[in-house]
Amino acid sequence: MSSSNSPYKKLVSKRIEIKESLIRFFFMINGYVAVLFLLLIFIFLLQEAFSVIIEPGVEDFVYSERTDASGESSKVYEWYPTSDDPRYSLVPLIMGSLLTALPATIIATFFGIILGIYLAEIASNRLREILKPAVELFAGIPTVVMGFFIIAVGATLFQDFFGFLNRLNAFVASLGLSLIIIPIIASLSEEAMRSVPIQRRMASYALGATKWQTIIKVVIPSALSGISAGIILGFGRAIGETMIVLMATGNAAELTFDIFRSVRTMTATIAAEMGEVSQQSSHYYALFFIGVVLFVVTFLLNLIAALVLRRMNKKAGNYS
Amino acid sequence: MKRFHKLLIYSVFIVLTFVSCQKRQNRAKEVISIKGSDTMVNLTQKWAETYMKKFNDLSIHVTGGGSGTGVAALLNGTASIANISRELKEREYKNAHERGIEPYQIKVALDGIAIIVNPENNIDTLLVEQVRDIFSGKIRYWSEVGGAEERIVLYGRENSSGTYEYFKNIILDDKDSDYSIDFATSTQVLQGTSALGEAVALDKRGIGYGGVGYFVGRKDLKIIHIKEGDSKLAVSPTHDGELNYEIIRNGEYPLARYLYCFTNGEPKEGALKDYIDFILSAEGQSIVEQMEYIPLIDFSKDEQQ
Numbered sequence: 001m002s003s004s005n006s007p008y009k010k011l012v013s014k015r016i017e018i019k020e021s022l023i024r025f026f027f028m029i030n031g032y033v034a035v036l037f038l039l040l041i042f043i044f045l046l047q048e049a050f051s052v053i054i055e056p057g058v059e060d061f062v063y064s065e066r067t068d069a070s071g072e073s074s075k076v077y078e079w080y081p082t083s084d085d086p087r088y089s090l091v092p093l094i095m096g097s098l099l100t101a102l103p104a105t106i107i108a109t110f111f112g113i114i115l116g117i118y119l120a121e122i123a124s125n126r127l128r129e130i131l132k133p134a135v136e137l138f139a140g141i142p143t144v145v146m147g148f149f150i151i152a153v154g155a156t157l158f159q160d161f162f163g164f165l166n167r168l169n170a171f172v173a174s175l176g177l178s179l180i181i182i183p184i185i186a187s188l189s190e191e192a193m194r195s196v197p198i199q200r201r202m203a204s205y206a207l208g209a210t211k212w213q214t215i216i217k218v219v220i221p222s223a224l225s226g227i228s229a230g231i232i233l234g235f236g237r238a239i240g241e242t243m244i245v246l247m248a249t250g251n252a253a254e255l256t257f258d259i260f261r262s263v264r265t266m267t268a269t270i271a272a273e274m275g276e277v278s279q280q281s282s283h284y285y286a287l288f289f290i291g292v293v294l295f296v297v298t299f300l301l302n303l304i305a306a307l308v309l310r311r312m313n314k315k316a317g318n319y320s
Numbered sequence: 321m322k323r324f325h326k327l328l329i330y331s332v333f334i335v336l337t338f339v340s341c342q343k344r345q346n347r348a349k350e351v352i353s354i355k356g357s358d359t360m361v362n363l364t365q366k367w368a369e370t371y372m373k374k375f376n377d378l379s380i381h382v383t384g385g386g387s388g389t390g391v392a393a394l395l396n397g398t399a400s401i402a403n404i405s406r407e408l409k410e411r412e413y414k415n416a417h418e419r420g421i422e423p424y425q426i427k428v429a430l431d432g433i434a435i436i437v438n439p440e441n442n443i444d445t446l447l448v449e450q451v452r453d454i455f456s457g458k459i460r461y462w463s464e465v466g467g468a469e470e471r472i473v474l475y476g477r478e479n480s481s482g483t484y485e486y487f488k489n490i491i492l493d494d495k496d497s498d499y500s501i502d503f504a505t506s507t508q509v510l511q512g513t514s515a516l517g518e519a520v521a522l523d524k525r526g527i528g529y530g531g532v533g534y535f536v537g538r539k540d541l542k543i544i545h546i547k548e549g550d551s552k553l554a555v556s557p558t559h560d561g562e563l564n565y566e567i568i569r570n571g572e573y574p575l576a577r578y579l580y581c582f583t584n585g586e587p588k589e590g591a592l593k594d595y596i597d598f599i600l601s602a603e604g605q606s607i608v609e610q611m612e613y614i615p616l617i618d619f620s621k622d623e624q625q
Contacts, residue, residue, distance in 0.1 A: 082388075082479040084500040092505070156522075165471055166508065167523055251478075251509035262508045272478050272511070275385055277392065 045295055048288040061090045061289065079253040079269070081283040088286045090293065092255040096263035099170040100245055101238035103259060104177035108238075109231050111178070112185025113220075116227070119186065120193035121215050132187070139183035147247035150176035155248065166262040168250035174259075176244040181234035188233065192226020192312065193219050225312035229305040236301035240294060242267040266290045350591050353381045356390020356403030357482050358512050359431060359531040360579050363611045364403055370607060371598055378591055384512070388480025394582050395419060400592055402582040405431065405482030405531075406489075422585045428599050430614035432557035432568045433487060433575040434532040435544040436517065440524040443467045445545040445554040448574060452491050454527060457504025462525070475519050475528035476507040483513065486577050487529050517541060532557045532568075533612035548574055568614050579613070 063075040064087045077091040115135065119128055151168065154175055159167045196219050204214040220227070250262030251272065270287050277284045354364055361384035368380035383389075390402035391412055408416075408423055416423050435451060437443060443465060446454075453459040454472055463469045477484040484503075492501040510516045513530035520526040521540040535541050536558050545554035555573050558564055568576045587593040598604050605615040 078502075078505060080479075080502050083502050159522075165473060165525070167519070168508065252474075252506050253509075254505040262506065264509070272509070273480065275389060275392075275480075277388070277480070 042295065045288060045292050048285060049292045051285045060088050061286075063089055063091070077255050079264070081273070081286055086282065088282075090266070090290065092253050093264060093266045093269055093290065094293075095255055095257075096170070096249065096253070097239055097265040097267070099256075099259055099263050100173045100177060100249060100265055101235060102174075103171065104174035104181060104238045105231060105235045107174065107178040108181040108185050108234055112182045112230065112234070113189050113227060115182065115186040116189030116193060116230075117215060117220075119190040121211075121219065132190070135183045135186055139180065139187075141180075143180060143241060143243040144247075146176050146179055147244040150179075150244065150248050162260075164260045166250050166252075166260070168248055168262060169260050170249055170263045171259045173245045173248035173263075174238075176248050177238045177241055180241060180244065181237050184234045184237060185227075185230040188230030189223065189227045192223035192230070195226070195312075196222040223312075225308050229308040229312070232301050232305040232308070236298045236305070239301070240267060240298050242271050246271050266294055270294075350377060351379050351381065352401065352591060352595060353383075353399045354401040354403060354581075355383050355385065355393040355399035356401075357387045357405040357579070358384040359405045359481075359483055360403040360429075362533075363429065363579075363608065363613055366607050366611055367599055367604060370603075371595060375591075375594075378595075380595070386478060386480040387482030387485065390482075390582070394423060394584065395421060397421070397584070400583065401596075404580050404582055405577065406486045407580070408582070424583045424586045426581045426583070426596060426600075427578045427616065428581050429579045429605075429608045429616060430568060431577055431579050432532040432563075432573055432614065433483065433490075433529055433577065434535050434557050435527065435529050435546065435575075436520050436535050436541045437527050437544060438520055438524040439540060439542045441467060441542065443544065444542075445547055447547050447550070448491065451546065452501070455487075455503055455507070455529075456492055456501045457506060470525050472527060473523055473525040474504055474507040475516050475523075475526055476503050476509060477513070477516065477530070478509050478511060483530055487575075490575060490577075531613075532563065536563055536612050537561045546574060563612055563614070565614055565618075569618065576614075 063077050065073055066076045066085070066087070076087065077089040078087045079089055079092055080087045119132060119135070123131060150172060155167050155172045158164065158172060164171075200218055200222060201214055204218045209217065245265045246268040249264060249268065251264045251268055252262035253264040253269070254261065256263065270290055273283070274287055277287060354368070361382060364382045368382050372378060372380055387404045387406060390399070390404045391408070393399035394402035394404075395412075395416055408425070413423065435446065441462070443462065446465060450459065450465050454465070455474060455476075457474075459465060460472055461470065462472055488501075488503065492503065508519070510519055510528075513534045516528045516530050517534055517538070520528045521538075532543070535543055543556055543558050545556040547554040555567055556564065557568055557573050557575070564573075567573045581596065581599070583592065583596075587596055600616070602617060605617045606619065608615040609619060
């Protein structure tokens with residue numbers, strides 16, 4: 001190439017170089033912005049919530065001393081932020097979140113893994129190509145639509161059959177939540193099972209195992225870390241979900257262990273009260289404190305899931 | 321040449337954008353924003369509609385959210401009028417003064433709070449004390465007040481609602497001692513009076529409360545008569561499926577309250593004052609009656625005279 005060291009070509013290559021480095025810089029900025037925003041949100045939450053730790057005090061988020069009409073004082077676990085004698089116990093709200101998220105995760109684990117097994121091991125390729133996008137599409141249904149469906153159809157149905165005391169209760173909400181997290185668990189378990197090397201299945205068949213035995217004894221144990229990551233992510237999603245629980249739990253901030261009673265979750269409390277609270281009041285900061293609790297819980301759950309998934313990928317890498 | 325074309329097209333677009341902005345600015349209507357009480361949202365919307373038909377150059381935005389939202393909007397300066405279905409508390413006045421806001425209170429209508437149950441419930445009358453014990457969780461079975469052997473299911477409003485505050489002050493709080501009683505923790509919280517009506521209509525064990533205008537004439541709800549003492553007569557805010565204005569206005573019904581509009585300082589002139597004058601005029605108050613609230617002007621007396 002005779003023209004390779006002509007001054008014109010040099011100029012062009014320099015221009016391209018600058019252009020490329022600019023583009024690279026732009027993409028890099030976009031990458032870091034995500035991390036930056038996460039940090040900023042966390043700092044903002046902490047800063048707002050910190051004021052509350054100074055004013056009402058941390059132990060107020062667990063219980064408050066209250067003297068009843070007869071003058072006896074006792075510990076109460078109640079959420080009454082606007083009362084003349086405000087009480088900020090998060091215990092009933094945390095209990096409410098657990099009472100909806102745990103049953104939802106249990107239900108979704110059962111159905112999600114079954115769906116995952118079917119997609120990964122049993123369904124034909126053609127069927128899987130239809131089913132998998134359908135399952136993923138299901139996860140994209142707006143949660144307010146799901147909430148509407150569950151209170152209009154689900155709640156009435158259960159009320160007619162079982163006659164629970166509260167038409168809207170933790171169980172009805174957890175059914176709605178499980179519909180949201182089944183796709184998460186199903187698609188992660190399916191991916192985990194599909195990444196199990198074919199040689200293992202072959203070895204199992206060669207030893208005379210049936211398909212069922214192979215799935216239960218070989219495929220699932222090998223895919224266990226992926227499946228558990230799915231379950232953890234699903235649980236995190238259930239804890240953080242707002243609209244369904246706001247609509248379907250009945251929102252009674254009662255400390256109860258009965259899954260068929262009305263409960264109120266942390267997310268629903270923020271959603272229902274944030275718009276109406278006057279800024280810089282103790283109630284306002286208390287809501288931020290709930291936000292911090294939620295943020296930390298979901299962050300930890302996501303972190304655990306990421307670590308489990310990484311371990312699984314490493315393991316898979318070693319075998320293949 | 322191509323570049324020139326592009327430039328030309330872009331500049332035309334930019335100029336057009338600026339021109340269109342200018343036009344809109346010139347045409348911009350005067351805006352009154354009203355925020356607050358869910359109880360008053362229907363009424364305020366009707367007022368706004370009627371008023372906007374008369375004055376085309378004015379636009380009125382109405383949003384609900386509860387009296388707490390109204391107070392917050394007043395304090396943060398995000399609304400010209402705050403609808404609040406209770407009086408302001410001392411600490412709210414203090415808070416406002418600290419921010420340099422002078423809440424100005426205007427009574428705009430009267431409202432009765434009705435206590436509702438499902439029509440399947442055989443209870444018609446409750447004593448005020450019984451209502452207090454039911455909503456504070458002391459009475460838990462309908463049989464304790466002469467009803468069926470069933471649990472009582474409580475329905476209430478969110479804690480930012482003016483109806484919540486009012487009901488708590490009038491019914492729950494003990495006037496003799498300073499002890500404040502809260503609603504039972506098992507009270508289910510519903511967003512808005514109409515949602516509450518729906519919930520009680522679906523639950524034969526349910527009991528709830530709310531502005532009587534939302535429940536009057538409904539076949540799927542029953543409005544309870546209230547007695548202030550054993551010797552007194554039981555009164556209901558309705559009579560034969562219609563509002564009983566007499567009993568609410570003369571204070572015989574214990575659960576009647578004023579509805580307020582709050583502004584920052586007394587409105588002296590301009591669109592805001594004209595709008596408030598309209599609300600308080602005979603026409604504005606006839607809308608109050610039309611919407612099943614109780615007007616400040618007694619129309620029945622005017623007819624008699």
